[in-house]
Amino acid sequence: MDKTALSKDILKLVGGEENIEQVTHCMTRLRFNLNDNKKADKAALQKTDGVMGVMINGGQFQVIIGNDVPVVYNELVKNMKGSPEGRVSSSSADAGDKKKKNVLSSILDFISGSFTPILPAITGAGMIKGIIALLVAAGWMGTTSSTYIILSAIGDGAFYFLPIILAVSAARKLGSNMYIAAAIGAAILHPTITTLLGAGEPVTFASLPVVAATYSSSVIPIIIAVWLASYVEKAVDKVTHASLKLIIVPTVTLLVIVPLTLIAVGPIGVIVGNGLTDGISWLFDNTGLFAGLLLGGTMSLLIITGMHYALIPIMIASIATLGYDYIIPIMMVANFAQAGATFGVFLKTKNSKLKPLALSTSVTALMGITEPAMYGVNMRFKKPFIGALIGGAVGGAFLSLFKVKAYVIGGLAGLSGIPMVIGATFVYSLIGFAIGIVVAAVATYIMGFEDEPEAAAAAVPAATADANASSSNSAVIADALEAETAPKVTEDIYSPITGEVKPLSEVNDPAFSEEIMGKGFAIQPSEGRVVSPVNGTVFSLSKSGHAIGLVSDNGAEMLIHIGIDTVKLKGLHFSPKVTAGTKVSVGDLLMEFDRVEIEKAGYSTITPVIITNIAEYSSIKPGGRSAVKEQELLYTVQA
Amino acid sequence: MQKTFKIVDEDGIHARPATALVNTATKFKDTEVFAESGGKKVTLKSILGVLSLGLEPGDTLSLIAEGGQAAEALSALQEVMVKEGLGEVQE
Structure with a gap:
């Protein structure tokens, strides 16, 4: 598909430029921080050709594109007037909504937002380091030649001055001044400071002790420093008169933050950072297969929760300081295991729709795009996901037993990322990856899973089959990722009415079609009876009879709204069979209505059946039927 | 603090206006907001909850806000009531 058109569609569907606070991309996804996620049309985006899926994770609105994401991103940015990295929220009224993010997801969001943009620089530098190593190993270049020195500087520059690069991206992410941040990074890397701190003499600043620490290639000190600087900058900005801001704000920020970093932040950061990298290295060096077993078996879980972003700084720091990293191969084997498990599903399933889906998602996962396989197949059937974890654990154990290292960071954790592990342990890495795939596939095949019955899929009319297949995958994607805060339990909602199932978007009333009132599905009734969709209590019954509110025993609040604008009928053609407060079970008759007369009176009888306290749930999983009878599964509301 | 309204919308407070009120109330995270009518408080x-009040034209509705931003919440709700033609302020 034409990327320009695609990017325009995406810009429109995420709610336009004014809804975008920030947009970055990683290897496969556009990552939006939207002012209001609700303004984005997730359903339409999922249906858009060229979009592989949509998910909301840690408050971030992610659109999965695949390998073409840089092209789409560039087109997208071209169509935007403002800067993509630092769009200031234009409407302050929305500010409250954004505070939904919890602390952990804010931190993860900050880390991923700071590290993802710098990957090209350190990938390029890392590849160059790899090329140099090859040239030297092959004897084509001596380590004393000036060419070698210059090439090494190209390869090392990004790593040595990593704090400056990180300072810029962290400041962009935080919305503070990038150039002040870069100046902080430059100051702590200044050669005279490096010499001073490296000399071994006690150093003081205004009689406060400065701890000797090396800041080159460090990650954590600058992140903390820039984070603190963002507050100092804002605070100073607030109390400074506009005419003096240009002079006062940067001066005070630098004067406060740089000494503070040298005295307090830096040493802590360096100690923590080195502790983490050394600790991980120690684990891999000394515990044999255990480290890989544990990390390989849990990596996919980390990836689902986004926790793996916390590992990226460790990987980068490890490559920058040690020249290699143990985690990247583990991440790769976990992804390969996902591909293997999906392949196991392909071998085992008898469902003619699932078979090709499993095969194609398995191949994409092998290439490093694991989302479709992981969410669309493995997690959907649960046991294959466990199979993938087993494969990751066994493969990971093998990798750590042979101390398989990655020498470069960047690229997808799939076949295309194989150059990352080229080096002394290359052969073992390939064996380890193969073990991960095979074990996951075999484990999945042996354990089996609840195969989807052919009939359920066949009931979907052919014309909508494709759209349905993709949207149900995407729904599963959303399910898995939004389940961060889950005070409620997952609950099945059975159809209250016999008729055709319609998406809410087809309801001709924005309160429903834009999901303002809640989420669910609508039914175009073919009969005039409404029965209870859940076990629960009738909570409200409008006097005009056209709307029934129910609270299920598990706490789901639902509204069945018969027809559009039918409030105007003042109760005509509606005969309620219950009153507010009536306890009901699935299938109990709630209401009869005269479908024909209502339509004759000029009203649509399409009936939204929605969950109004949807904010307490993660998502709605469609029941998969295009037509339902009373008491058949309509959808599942997922905790 | 509280404010009392007389419902004027000829259809009463049905699904759509209820949503407008709830969405406005939900914006104020630190504020407890209640609706009271006919001796029932939700x-x-x-x-x-709002729908269960079954508000009809002519009914009296009291909106009660407690906690931080109570005043802001009430004035935002009043704006919704008046602008959407749902009710008018009663003294």
């Missing part, structure tokens, strides 16, 4: 942060 939270204004639940659509079903």
Whole structure:
């Protein structure tokens, strides 16, 4: 598909430029921080050709594109007037909504937002380091030649001055001044400071002790420093008169933050950072297969929760300081295991729709795009996901037993990322990856899973089959990722009415079609009876009879709204069979209505059946039927 | 603090206006907002709660806000009531 058109569609569907606070991309996804996620049309985006899926994770609105994401991103940015990295929220009224993010997801969001943009620089530098190593190993270049020195500087520059690069991206992410941040990074890397701190003499600043620490290639000190600087900058900005801001704000920020970093932040950061990298290295060096077993078996879980972003700084720091990293191969084997498990599903399933889906998602996962396989197949059937974890654990154990290292960071954790592990342990890495795939596939095949019955899929009319297949995958994607805060339990909602199932978007009333009132599905009734969709209590019954509110025993609040604008009928053609407060079970008759007369009176009888306290749930999983009878599964509301 | 309204919308407070009120109330995270009518008091942060009041034209509705931003919440709700033609302020 034409990327320009695609990017325009995406810009429109995420709610336009004014809804975008920030947009970055990683290897496969556009990552939006939207002012209001609700303004984005997730359903339409999922249906858009060229979009592989949509998910909301840690408050971030992610659109999965695949390998073409840089092209789409560039087109997208071209169509935007403002800067993509630092769009200031234009409407302050929305500010409250954004505070939904919890602390952990804010931190993860900050880390991923700071590290993802710098990957090209350190990938390029890392590849160059790899090329140099090859040239030297092959004897084509001596380590004393000036060419070698210059090439090494190209390869090392990004790593040595990593704090400056990180300072810029962290400041962009935080919305503070990038150039002040870069100046902080430059100051702590200044050669005279490096010499001073490296000399071994006690150093003081205004009689406060400065701890000797090396800041080159460090990650954590600058992140903390820039984070603190963002507050100092804002605070100073607030109390400074506009005419003096240009002079006062940067001066005070630098004067406060740089000494503070040298005295307090830096040493802590360096100690923590080195502790983490050394600790991980120690684990891999000394515990044999255990480290890989544990990390390989849990990596996919980390990836689902986004926790793996916390590992990226460790990987980068490890490559920058040690020249290699143990985690990247583990991440790769976990992804390969996902591909293997999906392949196991392909071998085992008898469902003619699932078979090709499993095969194609398995191949994409092998290439490093694991989302479709992981969410669309493995997690959907649960046991294959466990199979993938087993494969990751066994493969990971093998990798750590042979101390398989990655020498470069960047690229997808799939076949295309194989150059990352080229080096002394290359052969073992390939064996380890193969073990991960095979074990996951075999484990999945042996354990089996609840195969989807052919009939359920066949009931979907052919014309909508494709759209349905993709949207149900995407729904599963959303399910898995939004389940961060889950005070409620997952609950099945059975159809209250016999008729055709319609998406809410087809309801001709924005309160429903834009999901303002809640989420669910609508039914175009073919009969005039409404029965209870859940076990629960009738909570409200409008006097005009056209709307029934129910609270299920598990706490789901639902509204069945018969027809559009039918409030105007003042109760005509509606005969309620219950009153507010009536306890009901699935299938109990709630209401009869005269479908024909209502339509004759000029009203649509399409009936939204929605969950109004949807904010307490993660998502709605469609029941998969295009037509339902009373008491058949309509959808599942997922905790 | 509280404010009392007389419902004027000829259809009463049905699904759509209830949603408008609930969405406005929900914006104020630190504020408890209740709706009271005919001796029944419900939270204004639940659509079903508001619908269960079954408000008809001529009914009296009291909106009660407590906690931080109570005044802001009430004035935002009043704006919704008046602008959407749902009710008018009673003294």
